[in-house]
Amino acid sequence: MTQSVANGTASLERGANPTIKQKQQAFPLVLLAPCVVFLLVMFVAPLIYVIVLSVTEPRISAENYERIFASPVYLRVLWNTFQTALTVTLVSLTLGYPLAYVIARRSDWLGTCLLAIVVISFWTGFVVRTYAWLIILGNRGPVSNIFHWLGWEPPQLLFTSFSSTVGMVHILLPFMVLALLSVMKKIDALHLRAANSLGAPPFTAFRTVFLPLSLAGVVNGSILVFTFALGFYITPILLGSPRDLMISQLINQQIEEVLNWGFASALSIVLLSATLVTIIVGNKLFGLDRLWG
Protein backbone atom coordinates (compact mmCIF):
# COMPACT_ATOMS: atom_id res chain seq x y z
CA MET A 1 0.00 0.00 0.00
CA THR A 2 2.68 2.39 1.11
CA GLN A 3 4.69 1.08 -1.71
CA SER A 4 1.94 1.66 -4.20
CA VAL A 5 1.23 5.13 -2.80
CA ALA A 6 4.87 5.87 -3.06
CA ASN A 7 4.84 4.46 -6.57
CA GLY A 8 1.79 6.46 -7.35
CA THR A 9 3.39 9.65 -6.11
CA ALA A 10 6.48 8.86 -8.07
CA SER A 11 4.53 8.20 -11.22
CA LEU A 12 2.48 11.31 -10.56
CA GLU A 13 5.65 13.26 -10.25
CA ARG A 14 7.03 11.70 -13.35
CA GLY A 15 3.80 12.38 -15.16
CA ALA A 16 3.30 15.89 -13.84
CA ASN A 17 6.86 17.09 -14.15
CA PRO A 18 7.11 17.15 -17.92
CA THR A 19 3.86 19.08 -18.30
CA ILE A 20 4.92 21.70 -15.78
CA LYS A 21 8.29 21.86 -17.46
CA GLN A 22 6.64 22.09 -20.85
CA LYS A 23 4.47 24.87 -19.54
CA GLN A 24 7.48 26.57 -18.08
CA GLN A 25 9.28 26.30 -21.38
CA ALA A 26 6.29 27.26 -23.45
CA PHE A 27 5.50 30.44 -21.54
CA PRO A 28 8.68 32.34 -22.53
CA LEU A 29 8.11 31.18 -26.09
CA VAL A 30 4.65 32.73 -26.05
CA LEU A 31 6.16 35.95 -24.77
CA LEU A 32 8.84 35.75 -27.41
CA ALA A 33 6.41 35.10 -30.28
CA PRO A 34 5.50 38.73 -31.12
CA CYS A 35 9.17 39.62 -31.22
CA VAL A 36 10.01 36.64 -33.44
CA VAL A 37 7.15 37.43 -35.79
CA PHE A 38 8.23 41.06 -35.90
CA LEU A 39 11.82 40.10 -36.73
CA LEU A 40 10.68 37.62 -39.38
CA VAL A 41 8.42 40.14 -41.09
CA MET A 42 10.50 43.28 -40.66
CA PHE A 43 14.00 41.88 -40.90
CA VAL A 44 14.38 38.34 -42.21
CA ALA A 45 11.86 38.59 -45.05
CA PRO A 46 13.26 41.87 -46.43
CA LEU A 47 16.77 40.47 -46.12
CA ILE A 48 15.81 37.44 -48.18
CA TYR A 49 14.12 39.76 -50.66
CA VAL A 50 17.32 41.80 -50.97
CA ILE A 51 19.34 38.64 -51.56
CA VAL A 52 16.88 37.50 -54.23
CA LEU A 53 16.89 40.95 -55.83
CA SER A 54 20.68 40.94 -56.04
CA VAL A 55 20.71 37.89 -58.31
CA THR A 56 17.47 38.43 -60.25
CA GLU A 57 17.55 42.11 -61.26
CA PRO A 58 17.74 42.91 -64.11
CA ARG A 59 17.97 39.18 -64.93
CA ILE A 60 18.90 35.95 -63.17
CA SER A 61 22.68 36.04 -63.03
CA ALA A 62 25.66 36.90 -60.87
CA GLU A 63 26.41 40.00 -62.96
CA ASN A 64 25.76 42.43 -60.10
CA TYR A 65 28.42 40.72 -58.01
CA GLU A 66 30.80 40.45 -60.95
CA ARG A 67 30.49 44.18 -61.47
CA ILE A 68 31.46 44.91 -57.86
CA PHE A 69 34.69 43.01 -58.30
CA ALA A 70 35.34 44.20 -61.87
CA SER A 71 35.58 47.92 -61.06
CA PRO A 72 38.18 49.09 -58.54
CA VAL A 73 35.92 51.70 -57.02
CA TYR A 74 33.58 49.50 -54.97
CA LEU A 75 36.20 47.49 -53.10
CA ARG A 76 38.23 50.63 -52.49
CA VAL A 77 35.24 52.45 -51.07
CA LEU A 78 34.32 49.37 -49.02
CA TRP A 79 37.85 49.20 -47.62
CA ASN A 80 37.76 52.90 -46.85
CA THR A 81 34.39 52.47 -45.14
CA PHE A 82 35.80 49.81 -42.82
CA GLN A 83 38.92 51.85 -42.08
CA THR A 84 36.80 54.89 -41.24
CA ALA A 85 34.46 52.86 -39.04
CA LEU A 86 37.42 51.36 -37.19
CA THR A 87 39.07 54.75 -36.65
CA VAL A 88 35.82 56.23 -35.39
CA THR A 89 35.31 53.28 -33.05
CA LEU A 90 38.81 53.53 -31.58
CA VAL A 91 38.60 57.29 -31.09
CA SER A 92 35.13 57.00 -29.54
CA LEU A 93 36.41 54.32 -27.18
CA THR A 94 39.48 56.35 -26.19
CA LEU A 95 37.36 59.40 -25.45
CA GLY A 96 34.31 57.56 -24.16
CA TYR A 97 35.95 55.21 -21.67
CA PRO A 98 37.30 57.85 -19.25
CA LEU A 99 34.10 59.83 -19.65
CA ALA A 100 31.90 56.84 -18.79
CA TYR A 101 34.26 55.95 -15.96
CA VAL A 102 33.87 59.35 -14.32
CA ILE A 103 30.09 59.33 -14.80
CA ALA A 104 29.80 55.83 -13.34
CA ARG A 105 32.08 56.41 -10.36
CA ARG A 106 30.98 59.91 -9.39
CA SER A 107 27.40 60.29 -8.29
CA ASP A 108 27.89 63.99 -7.42
CA TRP A 109 27.29 67.07 -9.59
CA LEU A 110 30.18 66.26 -11.94
CA GLY A 111 28.81 62.86 -12.94
CA THR A 112 25.32 64.29 -13.39
CA CYS A 113 26.54 67.22 -15.48
CA LEU A 114 28.62 65.00 -17.74
CA LEU A 115 25.75 62.56 -18.19
CA ALA A 116 23.41 65.45 -19.01
CA ILE A 117 25.84 66.72 -21.65
CA VAL A 118 26.11 63.28 -23.23
CA VAL A 119 22.34 62.76 -23.28
CA ILE A 120 21.54 66.24 -24.60
CA SER A 121 24.06 65.70 -27.38
CA PHE A 122 22.38 62.35 -28.03
CA TRP A 123 19.02 64.07 -28.48
CA THR A 124 20.26 66.69 -30.94
CA GLY A 125 19.75 65.75 -34.58
CA PHE A 126 22.89 64.55 -36.32
CA VAL A 127 22.43 66.87 -39.29
CA VAL A 128 22.34 69.82 -36.92
CA ARG A 129 25.51 68.62 -35.21
CA THR A 130 27.19 68.10 -38.57
CA TYR A 131 26.31 71.63 -39.71
CA ALA A 132 27.66 72.95 -36.42
CA TRP A 133 31.08 71.52 -37.31
CA LEU A 134 30.87 73.21 -40.71
CA ILE A 135 30.72 76.52 -38.86
CA ILE A 136 33.20 75.68 -36.08
CA LEU A 137 35.90 74.44 -38.46
CA GLY A 138 35.02 76.78 -41.33
CA ASN A 139 36.97 79.64 -42.87
CA ARG A 140 35.36 82.22 -40.60
CA GLY A 141 34.77 79.99 -37.62
CA PRO A 142 36.25 80.19 -34.12
CA VAL A 143 39.09 77.73 -34.74
CA SER A 144 40.27 79.66 -37.75
CA ASN A 145 39.95 82.93 -35.79
CA ILE A 146 42.15 81.61 -32.99
CA PHE A 147 44.87 80.82 -35.53
CA HIS A 148 44.55 84.28 -37.07
CA TRP A 149 44.68 85.87 -33.61
CA LEU A 150 47.92 84.01 -32.90
CA GLY A 151 49.26 85.28 -36.20
CA TRP A 152 49.29 81.88 -37.91
CA GLU A 153 47.74 80.78 -41.15
CA PRO A 154 44.93 78.33 -40.18
CA PRO A 155 45.44 74.81 -41.52
CA GLN A 156 42.87 73.23 -43.80
CA LEU A 157 40.59 71.56 -41.27
CA LEU A 158 37.27 71.35 -43.05
CA PHE A 159 36.66 68.91 -45.90
CA THR A 160 39.38 66.54 -44.77
CA SER A 161 39.30 63.06 -43.25
CA PHE A 162 40.05 64.79 -39.95
CA SER A 163 36.86 66.84 -39.92
CA SER A 164 34.84 63.88 -41.13
CA THR A 165 36.18 61.72 -38.28
CA VAL A 166 35.55 64.47 -35.72
CA GLY A 167 31.95 64.82 -36.91
CA MET A 168 31.28 61.08 -36.80
CA VAL A 169 32.88 60.66 -33.37
CA HIS A 170 30.76 63.52 -32.06
CA ILE A 171 27.60 61.79 -33.26
CA LEU A 172 28.54 58.27 -32.13
CA LEU A 173 30.29 59.03 -28.84
CA PRO A 174 27.02 59.04 -26.81
CA PHE A 175 26.30 55.48 -27.98
CA MET A 176 29.71 54.38 -26.77
CA VAL A 177 29.36 56.19 -23.43
CA LEU A 178 25.88 54.84 -22.74
CA ALA A 179 26.92 51.28 -23.65
CA LEU A 180 29.95 51.53 -21.34
CA LEU A 181 27.92 53.17 -18.62
CA SER A 182 25.29 50.43 -18.52
CA VAL A 183 28.02 47.91 -17.68
CA MET A 184 30.16 50.15 -15.45
CA LYS A 185 27.18 51.12 -13.28
CA LYS A 186 26.76 47.46 -12.35
CA ILE A 187 30.35 47.03 -11.16
CA ASP A 188 30.19 46.92 -7.38
CA ALA A 189 32.43 49.55 -5.76
CA LEU A 190 33.12 46.99 -3.02
CA HIS A 191 35.27 45.02 -5.46
CA LEU A 192 37.63 47.96 -5.79
CA ARG A 193 37.59 48.55 -2.03
CA ALA A 194 38.45 44.89 -1.55
CA ALA A 195 41.34 45.17 -3.98
CA ASN A 196 42.58 48.25 -2.13
CA SER A 197 42.36 46.55 1.23
CA LEU A 198 44.38 43.67 -0.15
CA GLY A 199 47.13 46.12 -0.96
CA ALA A 200 46.51 46.98 -4.62
CA PRO A 201 47.34 50.60 -5.49
CA PRO A 202 44.44 52.40 -7.27
CA PHE A 203 45.74 51.83 -10.77
CA THR A 204 46.40 48.14 -10.17
CA ALA A 205 42.91 47.81 -8.74
CA PHE A 206 41.52 49.48 -11.84
CA ARG A 207 43.61 47.35 -14.21
CA THR A 208 42.99 44.00 -12.55
CA VAL A 209 39.43 44.47 -11.29
CA PHE A 210 37.50 47.31 -12.96
CA LEU A 211 38.86 47.05 -16.49
CA PRO A 212 38.18 43.31 -16.97
CA LEU A 213 34.68 43.73 -15.53
CA SER A 214 33.96 46.60 -17.93
CA LEU A 215 35.14 44.78 -21.06
CA ALA A 216 31.61 43.62 -21.90
CA GLY A 217 30.68 47.29 -22.23
CA VAL A 218 33.73 47.93 -24.38
CA VAL A 219 32.70 45.15 -26.74
CA ASN A 220 29.05 46.24 -26.84
CA GLY A 221 29.91 49.89 -27.38
CA SER A 222 32.52 49.13 -30.01
CA ILE A 223 30.28 46.85 -32.04
CA LEU A 224 27.45 49.38 -31.80
CA VAL A 225 29.60 52.29 -32.92
CA PHE A 226 31.39 50.25 -35.57
CA THR A 227 28.18 49.04 -37.22
CA PHE A 228 26.58 52.48 -37.04
CA ALA A 229 29.69 54.04 -38.58
CA LEU A 230 29.63 51.53 -41.44
CA GLY A 231 26.25 52.89 -42.48
CA PHE A 232 27.19 56.57 -42.26
CA TYR A 233 27.42 58.76 -45.29
CA ILE A 234 25.78 62.15 -44.74
CA THR A 235 28.41 63.36 -42.28
CA PRO A 236 31.39 62.28 -44.44
CA ILE A 237 29.74 63.96 -47.45
CA LEU A 238 29.21 67.23 -45.61
CA LEU A 239 32.49 67.36 -43.71
CA GLY A 240 34.93 65.06 -45.49
CA SER A 241 36.95 65.02 -48.66
CA PRO A 242 35.85 63.03 -51.73
CA ARG A 243 38.20 60.27 -50.61
CA ASP A 244 35.98 59.76 -47.55
CA LEU A 245 33.26 58.31 -49.76
CA MET A 246 31.34 55.61 -47.88
CA ILE A 247 29.76 52.51 -49.38
CA SER A 248 26.28 53.46 -48.13
CA GLN A 249 26.38 56.50 -50.33
CA LEU A 250 27.03 54.37 -53.39
CA ILE A 251 24.15 52.10 -52.36
CA ASN A 252 21.91 55.13 -51.91
CA GLN A 253 22.93 56.46 -55.34
CA GLN A 254 22.00 53.17 -56.94
CA ILE A 255 18.60 53.15 -55.23
CA GLU A 256 17.61 56.80 -55.57
CA GLU A 257 19.38 58.06 -58.67
CA VAL A 258 20.14 55.12 -60.92
CA LEU A 259 17.16 52.94 -59.85
CA ASN A 260 19.40 49.89 -60.17
CA TRP A 261 18.01 48.01 -57.20
CA GLY A 262 19.64 44.73 -58.15
CA PHE A 263 23.09 46.27 -57.98
CA ALA A 264 22.21 48.18 -54.81
CA SER A 265 21.12 44.88 -53.25
CA ALA A 266 24.36 43.19 -54.25
CA LEU A 267 26.38 46.02 -52.69
CA SER A 268 24.31 45.75 -49.50
CA ILE A 269 24.87 42.01 -49.29
CA VAL A 270 28.62 42.47 -49.75
CA LEU A 271 28.61 45.10 -46.99
CA LEU A 272 26.59 42.84 -44.71
CA SER A 273 28.86 39.85 -45.36
CA ALA A 274 31.98 41.91 -44.77
CA THR A 275 30.52 43.17 -41.49
CA LEU A 276 29.64 39.65 -40.35
CA VAL A 277 33.12 38.40 -41.27
CA THR A 278 34.68 41.25 -39.30
CA ILE A 279 32.63 40.45 -36.22
CA ILE A 280 33.30 36.70 -36.52
CA VAL A 281 37.03 37.32 -36.87
CA GLY A 282 36.88 39.72 -33.91
CA ASN A 283 35.11 37.03 -31.95
CA LYS A 284 37.76 34.42 -32.79
CA LEU A 285 40.60 36.79 -31.93
CA PHE A 286 39.24 38.36 -28.76
CA GLY A 287 36.56 35.90 -27.67
CA LEU A 288 33.86 38.54 -27.72
CA ASP A 289 31.09 36.11 -26.86
CA ARG A 290 32.73 35.17 -23.55
CA LEU A 291 32.72 38.81 -22.54
CA TRP A 292 29.00 39.09 -23.05
CA GLY A 293 28.62 36.31 -20.40
Added chain:
Amino acid sequence: MTEKDSVLWNRRSVLRHAAGVSAGAITTALLGLDSASAEAGTVYVNSWGGLWTDAEKVSFYEPFTKATGIRVQPVIPLSFAKLKAEVQSRNYQFDVTNLSVSDFLRATKEGLIDPIDWSVIQKDKLFPGAVFRDLGLLGNVGGTALVYRTDKYQDGPKSWADFWDVKKFPGNRAMWREPIRVVVFATLADGVPIDKVYPIDLDRAFRKLDEIKPHIRVWYQEGNQAMQLIRDGEVDMIMLWNSRVPELIKNKIPVDVVWNGAYHANTVWGVAKGAPNAKFGWQFAEFTTYAPGQAEFARLLSYAPSNPESYNMLEPDVAKWLVGYKDNGKHAIWGNPDWEVANIDRLEERFNDWLSK
Protein backbone atom coordinates in the same frame (compact mmCIF):
# COMPACT_ATOMS: atom_id res chain seq x y z
CA MET B 1 6.07 66.71 -42.07
CA THR B 2 7.19 63.10 -42.40
CA GLU B 3 4.85 62.23 -39.59
CA LYS B 4 1.92 63.71 -41.45
CA ASP B 5 3.09 61.83 -44.47
CA SER B 6 3.05 58.47 -42.72
CA VAL B 7 -0.35 59.16 -41.17
CA LEU B 8 -1.64 59.88 -44.62
CA TRP B 9 -0.07 56.73 -45.98
CA ASN B 10 -1.56 54.66 -43.19
CA ARG B 11 -5.00 56.05 -43.77
CA ARG B 12 -4.84 55.27 -47.45
CA SER B 13 -3.52 51.75 -47.02
CA VAL B 14 -6.08 51.06 -44.30
CA LEU B 15 -8.83 52.20 -46.62
CA ARG B 16 -7.54 50.10 -49.45
CA HIS B 17 -7.21 47.13 -47.18
CA ALA B 18 -10.71 47.69 -45.89
CA ALA B 19 -12.01 47.90 -49.44
CA GLY B 20 -10.36 44.56 -50.15
CA VAL B 21 -12.04 42.84 -47.23
CA SER B 22 -15.26 44.69 -47.97
CA ALA B 23 -17.39 43.07 -45.25
CA GLY B 24 -18.72 44.05 -41.87
CA ALA B 25 -20.10 47.21 -40.40
CA ILE B 26 -16.72 48.85 -39.75
CA THR B 27 -15.69 48.32 -43.33
CA THR B 28 -18.89 49.85 -44.61
CA ALA B 29 -18.33 52.82 -42.35
CA LEU B 30 -14.81 53.19 -43.68
CA LEU B 31 -15.97 52.83 -47.26
CA GLY B 32 -18.62 55.43 -46.58
CA LEU B 33 -15.89 57.75 -45.42
CA ASP B 34 -13.87 56.95 -48.51
CA SER B 35 -16.68 57.58 -50.97
CA ALA B 36 -17.51 60.83 -49.21
CA SER B 37 -14.00 62.08 -49.86
CA ALA B 38 -14.03 60.62 -53.38
CA GLU B 39 -17.00 62.83 -54.27
CA ALA B 40 -14.93 65.93 -53.71
CA GLY B 41 -11.94 64.10 -55.19
CA THR B 42 -8.36 64.18 -54.09
CA VAL B 43 -5.16 63.92 -56.06
CA TYR B 44 -1.90 63.01 -54.34
CA VAL B 45 1.15 64.87 -55.60
CA ASN B 46 4.75 63.94 -54.90
CA SER B 47 6.62 67.07 -53.85
CA TRP B 48 9.99 68.11 -52.38
CA GLY B 49 8.57 69.54 -49.16
CA GLY B 50 9.58 72.75 -47.39
CA LEU B 51 9.60 75.95 -49.41
CA TRP B 52 9.05 74.01 -52.63
CA THR B 53 5.73 72.56 -51.48
CA ASP B 54 4.70 75.90 -49.97
CA ALA B 55 5.26 77.53 -53.36
CA GLU B 56 3.40 74.75 -55.15
CA LYS B 57 0.49 75.20 -52.76
CA VAL B 58 0.09 78.86 -53.61
CA SER B 59 0.83 78.53 -57.34
CA PHE B 60 -0.92 75.28 -58.20
CA TYR B 61 -2.77 73.37 -55.44
CA GLU B 62 -5.04 76.10 -54.16
CA PRO B 63 -5.99 77.62 -57.54
CA PHE B 64 -6.55 74.09 -58.90
CA THR B 65 -8.90 73.19 -56.06
CA LYS B 66 -10.71 76.49 -56.57
CA ALA B 67 -11.16 75.80 -60.28
CA THR B 68 -12.10 72.11 -60.13
CA GLY B 69 -13.12 71.24 -56.57
CA ILE B 70 -10.46 68.53 -56.54
CA ARG B 71 -8.30 68.62 -53.47
CA VAL B 72 -4.52 68.31 -53.71
CA GLN B 73 -2.54 66.47 -51.09
CA PRO B 74 1.27 66.69 -51.25
CA VAL B 75 3.28 63.55 -50.49
CA ILE B 76 6.77 64.38 -49.26
CA PRO B 77 9.62 64.09 -50.15
CA LEU B 78 9.99 63.77 -53.89
CA SER B 79 11.49 60.39 -54.54
CA PHE B 80 12.29 58.62 -57.76
CA ALA B 81 12.77 55.37 -55.84
CA LYS B 82 9.35 55.73 -54.21
CA LEU B 83 7.77 55.94 -57.65
CA LYS B 84 9.36 52.63 -58.59
CA ALA B 85 8.34 51.08 -55.27
CA GLU B 86 4.71 52.16 -55.50
CA VAL B 87 4.26 51.03 -59.09
CA GLN B 88 5.90 47.66 -58.38
CA SER B 89 3.90 47.06 -55.21
CA ARG B 90 0.69 48.61 -56.59
CA ASN B 91 0.40 50.39 -53.28
CA TYR B 92 0.12 54.04 -54.25
CA GLN B 93 1.15 56.95 -52.09
CA PHE B 94 0.90 59.52 -54.85
CA ASP B 95 -0.59 59.82 -58.32
CA VAL B 96 1.43 62.61 -59.87
CA THR B 97 5.12 63.33 -59.86
CA ASN B 98 7.40 66.03 -61.23
CA LEU B 99 10.84 64.71 -62.20
CA SER B 100 13.77 66.18 -64.05
CA VAL B 101 13.51 65.34 -67.75
CA SER B 102 16.25 62.67 -67.59
CA ASP B 103 14.76 60.95 -64.56
CA PHE B 104 11.36 61.19 -66.19
CA LEU B 105 12.60 59.54 -69.37
CA ARG B 106 14.24 56.80 -67.31
CA ALA B 107 11.00 56.30 -65.42
CA THR B 108 9.09 55.87 -68.68
CA LYS B 109 11.68 53.33 -69.91
CA GLU B 110 11.20 51.37 -66.68
CA GLY B 111 7.46 51.41 -67.29
CA LEU B 112 6.68 53.54 -64.26
CA ILE B 113 4.75 56.27 -66.09
CA ASP B 114 1.48 56.08 -68.03
CA PRO B 115 1.32 57.91 -71.37
CA ILE B 116 -0.73 61.10 -71.53
CA ASP B 117 -4.47 60.55 -71.26
CA TRP B 118 -5.71 62.73 -74.12
CA SER B 119 -9.31 62.15 -73.09
CA VAL B 120 -8.57 64.34 -70.08
CA ILE B 121 -6.01 66.85 -71.34
CA GLN B 122 -7.43 69.76 -73.34
CA LYS B 123 -4.88 70.15 -76.11
CA ASP B 124 -5.89 73.69 -77.06
CA LYS B 125 -5.16 74.90 -73.54
CA LEU B 126 -1.51 73.84 -73.67
CA PHE B 127 1.26 76.19 -74.76
CA PRO B 128 3.22 75.12 -77.88
CA GLY B 129 5.87 72.59 -76.94
CA ALA B 130 4.30 71.74 -73.58
CA VAL B 131 4.14 68.03 -74.38
CA PHE B 132 7.17 65.85 -73.72
CA ARG B 133 7.07 62.94 -76.19
CA ASP B 134 3.43 62.14 -75.46
CA LEU B 135 4.47 61.03 -71.95
CA GLY B 136 4.24 64.11 -69.77
CA LEU B 137 3.88 67.88 -69.58
CA LEU B 138 6.69 70.36 -69.02
CA GLY B 139 7.06 71.88 -65.57
CA ASN B 140 9.66 74.46 -64.68
CA VAL B 141 13.31 74.80 -65.68
CA GLY B 142 16.15 74.06 -63.30
CA GLY B 143 19.48 75.65 -64.14
CA THR B 144 23.03 75.11 -62.90
CA ALA B 145 25.49 77.90 -63.50
CA LEU B 146 28.85 79.27 -62.47
CA VAL B 147 28.27 81.67 -59.57
CA TYR B 148 31.05 83.80 -58.10
CA ARG B 149 31.65 86.33 -55.34
CA THR B 150 31.86 89.82 -56.79
CA ASP B 151 33.84 91.02 -53.76
CA LYS B 152 36.58 88.55 -54.71
CA TYR B 153 36.65 89.15 -58.46
CA GLN B 154 36.00 92.70 -59.71
CA ASP B 155 36.32 91.51 -63.30
CA GLY B 156 34.68 88.15 -62.82
CA PRO B 157 34.87 84.85 -64.74
CA LYS B 158 32.86 84.69 -67.97
CA SER B 159 32.91 81.01 -68.85
CA TRP B 160 33.75 77.53 -67.59
CA ALA B 161 37.20 78.00 -69.14
CA ASP B 162 37.68 80.84 -66.63
CA PHE B 163 36.55 78.54 -63.81
CA TRP B 164 39.36 76.22 -64.88
CA ASP B 165 41.87 79.12 -65.11
CA VAL B 166 43.34 79.09 -61.61
CA LYS B 167 46.12 81.55 -62.53
CA LYS B 168 43.84 84.29 -63.74
CA PHE B 169 41.19 83.56 -61.10
CA PRO B 170 42.88 82.29 -57.96
CA GLY B 171 40.56 81.24 -55.12
CA ASN B 172 38.60 78.38 -53.66
CA ARG B 173 36.16 76.50 -55.83
CA ALA B 174 33.30 74.10 -55.19
CA MET B 175 31.46 71.77 -57.51
CA TRP B 176 28.33 69.69 -57.15
CA ARG B 177 28.81 65.91 -57.10
CA GLU B 178 26.56 65.50 -60.09
CA PRO B 179 28.53 63.73 -62.81
CA ILE B 180 26.47 64.75 -65.84
CA ARG B 181 26.69 68.48 -65.28
CA VAL B 182 30.32 68.16 -64.22
CA VAL B 183 31.37 66.45 -67.45
CA VAL B 184 29.29 68.90 -69.49
CA PHE B 185 31.12 71.83 -67.89
CA ALA B 186 34.51 70.16 -68.31
CA THR B 187 33.74 69.65 -72.01
CA LEU B 188 32.76 73.30 -72.39
CA ALA B 189 35.88 74.39 -70.51
CA ASP B 190 37.96 72.37 -72.94
CA GLY B 191 36.66 74.57 -75.75
CA VAL B 192 33.97 72.35 -77.30
CA PRO B 193 31.16 74.52 -78.72
CA ILE B 194 27.76 74.18 -77.06
CA ASP B 195 26.08 72.36 -79.94
CA LYS B 196 28.90 69.78 -80.08
CA VAL B 197 28.95 68.85 -76.38
CA TYR B 198 26.66 65.81 -76.80
CA PRO B 199 27.53 63.00 -77.18
CA ILE B 200 30.06 63.75 -74.47
CA ASP B 201 33.61 62.50 -75.03
CA LEU B 202 34.12 61.15 -71.52
CA ASP B 203 37.86 60.50 -71.83
CA ARG B 204 38.35 64.10 -72.85
CA ALA B 205 36.07 65.36 -70.07
CA PHE B 206 37.89 63.40 -67.36
CA ARG B 207 41.30 64.55 -68.68
CA LYS B 208 40.05 68.11 -68.28
CA LEU B 209 38.67 67.30 -64.83
CA ASP B 210 42.10 66.03 -63.73
CA GLU B 211 43.36 69.59 -64.24
CA ILE B 212 40.87 71.18 -61.87
CA LYS B 213 40.60 68.43 -59.25
CA PRO B 214 43.34 69.75 -56.91
CA HIS B 215 41.67 73.17 -56.90
CA ILE B 216 38.17 72.02 -55.94
CA ARG B 217 37.95 72.59 -52.21
CA VAL B 218 34.57 70.95 -51.81
CA TRP B 219 32.49 68.51 -53.82
CA TYR B 220 29.14 69.27 -52.26
CA GLN B 221 26.08 67.09 -52.33
CA GLU B 222 23.28 69.24 -50.97
CA GLY B 223 21.73 72.56 -51.90
CA ASN B 224 21.91 73.98 -48.38
CA GLN B 225 25.55 72.98 -48.09
CA ALA B 226 26.27 74.81 -51.35
CA MET B 227 24.50 77.91 -50.08
CA GLN B 228 26.53 77.86 -46.88
CA LEU B 229 29.78 77.54 -48.85
CA ILE B 230 29.23 80.62 -50.98
CA ARG B 231 27.44 82.63 -48.28
CA ASP B 232 30.21 82.20 -45.70
CA GLY B 233 32.91 82.77 -48.29
CA GLU B 234 34.20 79.24 -47.82
CA VAL B 235 34.60 79.30 -51.60
CA ASP B 236 34.81 82.12 -54.15
CA MET B 237 33.39 80.31 -57.16
CA ILE B 238 30.80 77.60 -57.25
CA MET B 239 28.72 75.50 -59.59
CA LEU B 240 25.25 76.35 -58.24
CA TRP B 241 21.55 76.24 -59.05
CA ASN B 242 20.95 79.72 -60.41
CA SER B 243 17.47 79.73 -58.80
CA ARG B 244 19.18 80.05 -55.42
CA VAL B 245 21.01 83.25 -56.40
CA PRO B 246 18.18 85.77 -55.74
CA GLU B 247 18.02 84.43 -52.17
CA LEU B 248 21.74 85.20 -51.77
CA ILE B 249 21.31 88.69 -53.23
CA LYS B 250 18.39 89.31 -50.88
CA ASN B 251 20.71 88.44 -47.98
CA LYS B 252 23.25 90.99 -49.31
CA ILE B 253 25.78 88.37 -50.40
CA PRO B 254 27.77 89.87 -53.28
CA VAL B 255 27.41 87.25 -56.04
CA ASP B 256 26.69 87.10 -59.74
CA VAL B 257 25.69 84.45 -62.27
CA VAL B 258 27.62 83.55 -65.41
CA TRP B 259 24.83 82.72 -67.86
CA ASN B 260 27.30 81.63 -70.51
CA GLY B 261 27.49 77.84 -70.44
CA ALA B 262 24.80 77.41 -67.80
CA TYR B 263 23.10 74.00 -67.95
CA HIS B 264 19.32 73.84 -68.01
CA ALA B 265 16.83 71.05 -67.86
CA ASN B 266 13.05 70.93 -67.66
CA THR B 267 11.06 69.07 -65.12
CA VAL B 268 8.20 66.97 -66.45
CA TRP B 269 4.85 66.26 -64.81
CA GLY B 270 3.54 62.75 -65.24
CA VAL B 271 1.18 60.22 -63.71
CA ALA B 272 2.38 57.02 -62.07
CA LYS B 273 1.43 53.90 -63.99
CA GLY B 274 -1.85 52.52 -62.68
CA ALA B 275 -2.36 55.40 -60.23
CA PRO B 276 -5.84 55.33 -58.67
CA ASN B 277 -6.56 59.02 -59.30
CA ALA B 278 -4.96 59.19 -62.76
CA LYS B 279 -7.75 61.31 -64.23
CA PHE B 280 -7.42 63.97 -61.55
CA GLY B 281 -3.67 63.62 -61.96
CA TRP B 282 -3.77 64.61 -65.62
CA GLN B 283 -6.18 67.44 -64.87
CA PHE B 284 -3.70 68.71 -62.30
CA ALA B 285 -0.72 68.27 -64.63
CA GLU B 286 -2.49 70.30 -67.30
CA PHE B 287 -3.27 73.01 -64.77
CA THR B 288 0.43 73.36 -63.88
CA THR B 289 1.25 74.34 -67.46
CA TYR B 290 -0.95 77.45 -67.33
CA ALA B 291 0.96 80.72 -67.39
CA PRO B 292 -0.32 82.39 -64.19
CA GLY B 293 0.60 79.46 -61.92
CA GLN B 294 4.05 79.10 -63.45
CA ALA B 295 4.62 82.85 -63.10
CA GLU B 296 3.61 82.72 -59.45
CA PHE B 297 5.93 79.79 -58.82
CA ALA B 298 8.82 81.72 -60.43
CA ARG B 299 8.02 84.70 -58.23
CA LEU B 300 8.24 82.55 -55.12
CA LEU B 301 11.18 80.31 -55.95
CA SER B 302 12.96 81.68 -59.05
CA TYR B 303 12.61 78.49 -61.04
CA ALA B 304 12.03 79.49 -64.63
CA PRO B 305 8.64 78.80 -66.22
CA SER B 306 8.48 76.53 -69.25
CA ASN B 307 5.44 78.44 -70.50
CA PRO B 308 6.84 81.46 -72.39
CA GLU B 309 3.64 83.42 -71.72
CA SER B 310 4.49 83.50 -68.01
CA TYR B 311 7.30 85.97 -68.71
CA ASN B 312 4.73 88.60 -69.75
CA MET B 313 3.30 88.43 -66.25
CA LEU B 314 6.59 88.74 -64.39
CA GLU B 315 8.23 91.86 -62.98
CA PRO B 316 11.71 92.50 -64.46
CA ASP B 317 13.20 92.17 -60.98
CA VAL B 318 12.04 88.57 -60.87
CA ALA B 319 12.48 87.74 -64.53
CA LYS B 320 16.09 88.90 -64.78
CA TRP B 321 17.19 85.83 -62.77
CA LEU B 322 15.45 83.42 -65.12
CA VAL B 323 16.84 81.68 -68.18
CA GLY B 324 14.08 82.90 -70.50
CA TYR B 325 14.73 86.60 -69.79
CA LYS B 326 16.36 88.58 -72.62
CA ASP B 327 19.76 87.06 -73.46
CA ASN B 328 20.15 84.92 -70.35
CA GLY B 329 19.56 81.72 -72.28
CA LYS B 330 21.45 82.65 -75.42
CA HIS B 331 24.58 80.66 -74.56
CA ALA B 332 22.92 78.05 -72.40
CA ILE B 333 23.31 74.32 -72.81
CA TRP B 334 20.19 72.16 -72.49
CA GLY B 335 20.41 68.67 -71.03
CA ASN B 336 20.16 65.79 -73.48
CA PRO B 337 17.95 63.22 -71.74
CA ASP B 338 18.59 60.43 -74.26
CA TRP B 339 22.35 60.56 -73.84
CA GLU B 340 22.04 60.96 -70.09
CA VAL B 341 19.69 58.02 -69.62
CA ALA B 342 21.93 55.79 -71.72
CA ASN B 343 25.09 56.74 -69.82
CA ILE B 344 24.18 57.64 -66.24
CA ASP B 345 24.98 54.31 -64.60
CA ARG B 346 28.49 53.87 -65.99
CA LEU B 347 29.22 57.57 -65.72
CA GLU B 348 28.26 57.55 -62.06
CA GLU B 349 30.62 54.61 -61.49
CA ARG B 350 33.50 56.24 -63.32
CA PHE B 351 32.92 59.53 -61.53
CA ASN B 352 32.87 57.89 -58.09
CA ASP B 353 36.06 56.07 -58.97
CA TRP B 354 37.73 59.25 -60.18
CA LEU B 355 36.56 61.26 -57.20
CA SER B 356 37.54 58.77 -54.50
CA LYS B 357 41.05 58.15 -55.86
